[in-house]
Amino acid sequence: MPDQDVPTAEIIEIPPPPEPPAAASLTLEVALPPEDAARLSRLPAIAARRNGRSRGAAESLLWLDTPTGTLAAEGLALEQSPRGQRSLIRALPAPHGASHPGAAPETLPIETLPECAPEAPYISIAAFDGRRLSFTLDDPAGPVTAILRTGKLRAVAAEREIARLTLTGPPGAVVAMIQAIAAELPALPPLASLAEEARALAHGIPARPRRRGAPDLATAETVADALAQASGHLADAVLAMAPLVGADAGPEGVHQMRVGLRRLRSMLKLMRKAADGPAPRALEDGLKTLLAYLGPARDWDVFTRGLGAQVAEAMPGNRPIAQFLDAAEQRRQEAYVALEAFLAGPGYRAIAWELAAFPATLAWREGASADALALQATPLEAFGAHLLGRRWKGLARDAAGMEAMDGERLHEMRLDAKRLRYAAELFAPLFAPRRTRRFQKRLAALQEALGLANDATVASNLAQSLANGRAERSFAIGVVTGWAQAQAVRIRRDAEDTWTALDAAGPFW
Template sequence: MGVERELKLEGRAEDLRKLLADPSVADGLKGRPARRRLAATYYDTPEGTLRRELGMSFRVRKEGRRWVQAVKREPTGNGVLLARDEWEVQVAGEAPEPARFTDPELAELVQAVTGRELVAIVRTDIRRETVDLDWTDEHGRNAVVNLALDQGRIEADGRSEEVSELELELVEGDPACLYALALRCAELAPVRFATRSKWQRGVRLHDRLAPEPVKAERPELAADANIETVMVAAFGAALHQWIGNEAAVLDGRDPEGIHQMRVALRRLRSLLTVFKDLIPPAQRKSLSGELRTVVKALGPARDLDVFEAELLAPVLAARAGEPSLSALQELTASARARAYDEAHAMVASRNYGRTLLRLSAWLAMRGWRMGADAAGADQLAMPATEAAAALLDKALRKVRRRGRHFAGLAPDERHEVRIALKKLRYAADAVTDLFPPDRVKPYNKRLSQLQDHMGRFNDAFVAGTLVDRLLGDGGLPAAMRQAAAKGAGMVAGWHAHAAVADEPELIDAWRAFKRAAPFWEGAA
């Protein structure tokens, strides 16, 4: 068994070749690239036992005159660095021979497929050029990296996708060098970072399913964890959610993909604030700014999704056949399509890729330790429960400060309260495993109820802003603008009335939240 650690870059073949020819890369190449054709078939049971239950791929590949059978676990790890266990054994031909695997770790796989039919799920036909590279980064760290330029096709169930990627696999040395090399590649050519393996891409083709949006997962923490462990787990969970929604965003069929990616990005920005005392200010400001750029680019698409599904839809249902609402619906759909094009362009851009890689490298290499003095090291080693309580206290004080005289606050002031509440919630989600569930659940329930009420209030508040943005298109025909404006007035009035009706419950929810005993009380 081996552990494969690699980064993947996608781009046009000519751009990927330029990377190998650039002096900063070419001077470290160990010889000329070796060329070979790799034809592989991936197998599974008809029910998908390996991929759906065991999280493994099972491949037989022809390498020259040899047939090599391999099993890999699904990629794990935080960020764009793919790390996965891999087992290989030579076999007689293209037919799979699971019994040839004798490693005890594969006993479950062998048992699952013994005596059962294995069917071809995915086929790949790749022309690969490989060469090793001696690489030294700007900090003097060294590594040997295997570069594999792959061109070819993935086929599954009568459908196919082109492959054009460069794999950077760590052979030996410091993993930080992989990130430094990838960043250098991103500066030299228009490439993006691939976060799915060929097997994963093939399964998507085979199953013909829209990519599923990925929701946040709560980090699992040990009771004796220190605060740095909490940081790593919290940032890692949010980064995993970000990357996990790329496919859904680019696919575009499920609006939840953009929503969940924005949630992940906003969570990351909030965590940079929550842990600000442990992160050098220059790092925090730089990373937060880059993340904000991506969030901002996704914002219009998400705003129009909300407007269409949550603000316009109920009014349409109540006033079926109203021409002015139909005109507004048509205008919304057109604006939404443009916003999605802009979101897709961002996710496919070089700047997006660099931001993703920078944050991944920062997390993997514990970038906040750079330049940290003894006092900073002591802070990172603090018991997590004690440090988390102090962080949550600070976030709660900000909520209470912004929420003074809540009933009389203007809409924009309540929006600031809502943002502070989100940051408190993100911080609480990161550390709940450290505290007794019977204290966590009641408090989080109050927090969630208040957030729901404030979300509805905010929807009513932003409805007018969204409508103004829609009607601000100077190219609209006058008749359509007039009709849509009438419909917009109906929508804004509808939700303003709903906000007024919900006001007493919102005030009650705020008061209940203020009375609730924080679950971390007494731990600091």
Template sequence: MTETEPSPPIEAANTSAAVPEAASDEKATAEKAPAKPREIEMPREIEIKFIADAAGLASALASPLLSGEAAPSRKLTSVYFDTPDWVLHRNRIALRVRRSGRAAPMMTLKWPAEAMEGVFARGEIEFPVPKLQPDLTLFEGELAEKLRELIGDSPLAAKYETRVTRVTRLVSHGAARIEAAFDEGVIAVGERSRPLCELELELKSGEPRELYEFAALVADSLPLVLDIVSKAERAFHFAKGSAPAPLKMRPAPLAPEVILDEGVARVALGCCDHYIANWAALRDGDDPEAIHQMRVALRRLRAALAMFKRAIPCGEFELFRAEARDLATAMGPARDCDALRELVEIGPLAHFGERKDFSPLLDALEQRRLGDYQQARAMLASRRPTLFVLKLSAFVARRGWRNALSVEELSILTGTIDVFAAEALERLYSRVLKRGKNLAELPDAQRHRARIALKNLRYGAEFFASCFAQNRDVAAFIRATAQLQNVLGAHNDAASADHFLSQLHDSGAARAAGLVTGWYARGALIADEELAQDWKNFKRIKPFWR
């Protein structure tokens, strides 16, 4: 992906971006109260973290890219505190007290940055304290109120700690000054511990795009993997024996008056953040939703960039779309196995129960799934997804699409997002109506084209729903679109099942496969009966952007 010099700045543009919820230990706790300190105007940091093994960290220490003004190494002990019911963790807040040598301990509070600032930004404030215990009386104003509201009278206790040797260097890239912190040590929970090897790059001065560009250079030359899971989050899951939960996307907030230039940034980076937010769930867990959400994020990104490219003829949009397609395709076999297993379990297996033996089929499917997951995790550990995220982040930070426009044409980017959204949604809606004409009578290939058009319309509706939040028809329109998309998906499910099942040669698995094929052929017929009514329901709902 090429990078060029930024075009002249656009009045009223800013550099914020969207971010999904960070991972938590369980889906249930992840859905509890949001992190209220996100609303507090406090200092922010922009930091990119890489994880590695000891050899990888040694390579980073020896790399000329990361040579610079070095400080003496320090031994850091950080103790993390929370309430008995983990209220801080549930709100994605980390409270720690850190000791370094004979210096006074430092109490630090960290929380997610504003939703538009991205997964690499966070809020942070710190105070010296006399001992390795937090002192909440040092916090003032709105921050103190928020903490009182969350914690109340609950006691704070030490939950886990990290002990690392840190080497720091100050390096330059362009006009930016970047602190590289090399941490090697352990996460400790009681008598248990696990290794910890990280490289953190924190922007001290300069533009965020320079940090992303530098991080991409580092990732391209060293055996490092991008990661957004904090030490506190990693320690929490080690303490609980859990894995990060998969996360659904929360569309970027877009008020009608947001300009197009900013809207492109929020939507594109929101999709990218949704993608990377699910890496840890795939790497450390086995929930099928992780791969599903990663693929959804990449499909959303491709749909968004295609929409924007019609108004802004930027060649890099197409480069990122192609890379997103390839990354999603690499996870396709693993997702297909998950989807088929779910189809078997909720369909024929639930219906027939012990009357039919599905174990040979499920065993064959599991064997295939394990291999496909191994390949998906190997892809995630490679340089490719890391470079994709960092280069896209740099592209958004420098507003790279401006380069596709002349100085006279830049004014299009100062138009409000609601005008662009209405035009884009109308075009997508018209395409659905055209491809869906006589929908119930169309052959599978043409239904598939209609389904793709519906999917893009649904993504667009979700991207831009907040521009039309006052319209009561928004939620109803999205529900109707999703329902129609799901009904059309029944044929796709049956075709995917046929493709996989036709490759089985074990006789026991083949018998079960026959039941599954028949079950989903029947399901496709039932879906056909629902299709005409769902299509009518969809067309009855007034498009909310009009």
């Protein structure tokens, strides 16, 4: 049966496929732990491909801004060489447009300095002092130029060692070499540019993430534009959350990482007929693997900090309940041990570079059919409106008779609401803001209510998994399960009310 979620030539007029672009050079930047940089030259992937001698030299950079941080507020930095040459660069990617993890900072014409600061005095914010080592690596597809920078970022009151490797050459060769390096060393896409890391060091604050939240496709004109912008944005947003993951760090890192992955998976499914080659499916496999590690940590977070905490507050000093919740906390800790071990290992690094390579190489074009290439050139608004209409009809169909739904059907409705929400979130910037905001707010409320109902079901299942055959544990499980069921009844009523409000508002497209 054909996928009813995807526009066809009978619904949208599809232009002929454009000519595939010529092979281009790709530059990717790699962050390395400084203590591992010396091992780079001994790796088989590097040693076997070295061609000629390395060239080393001292290197210094200085970053400047106005006293009030005018450039930083615009996501920019003024970079100065020892000879006084200045370059205006993007310390953060542009708010709109395509970028991706590992992308080198964009250099802008110096004339584009913000109007409020062209004549302002500039002061030193931070500097880099170190060495630059250049060498060439052979590959059948063509030579790859490697530049390894090692040294220290320095500010007035702080300094930090850094190591960055930049590879430039044929896209496939660059990606393959980085994957080989990442299999041996903790090599990951940088979470921030050197200029942004320097600014953060100077102010004693965390570096701003390259991207966060949902992508804004307001400037995307075609499906191909959307693929490039959304996949790069979401890859950055996912990777930015990894350092925030920890059993004692709070649940937000895991939660936001899962949200980013789900947004990306939803986008890939929406675009499946436009990106039908092997690369999107390979990426989806990696995303599923990462979600499989994140899921247990998230479930036990919700259980212990949500329902478990409520029961503990309602029954203070109850020994069976306290022991039961201790067992739940032990499971949470175990889930985080497994997750953190994965994030520290080569499996996660391979997925991280798949996330970076997908938008960097326009991987959806590789192996794509003629129909897919043609669909990639389709105007995005028409494409989005069709998909939104399909998903809205699916949700409305599932919502019929909601008051009598069993848990399984309610779960299916939750999934449909989630799919529609991610689709609406993706395409909303193409439509009138007022109506989209109202629709998204009500849809978010519906998904939240249905999600809470699902959390109650998951909590019951988790409680049962802690059974140990003892009467005290059975008592605690009964209390927690009953509490979850009582919550589910109330939440169902909330979900019915939110659906009524959403249905009355109607779609925005």
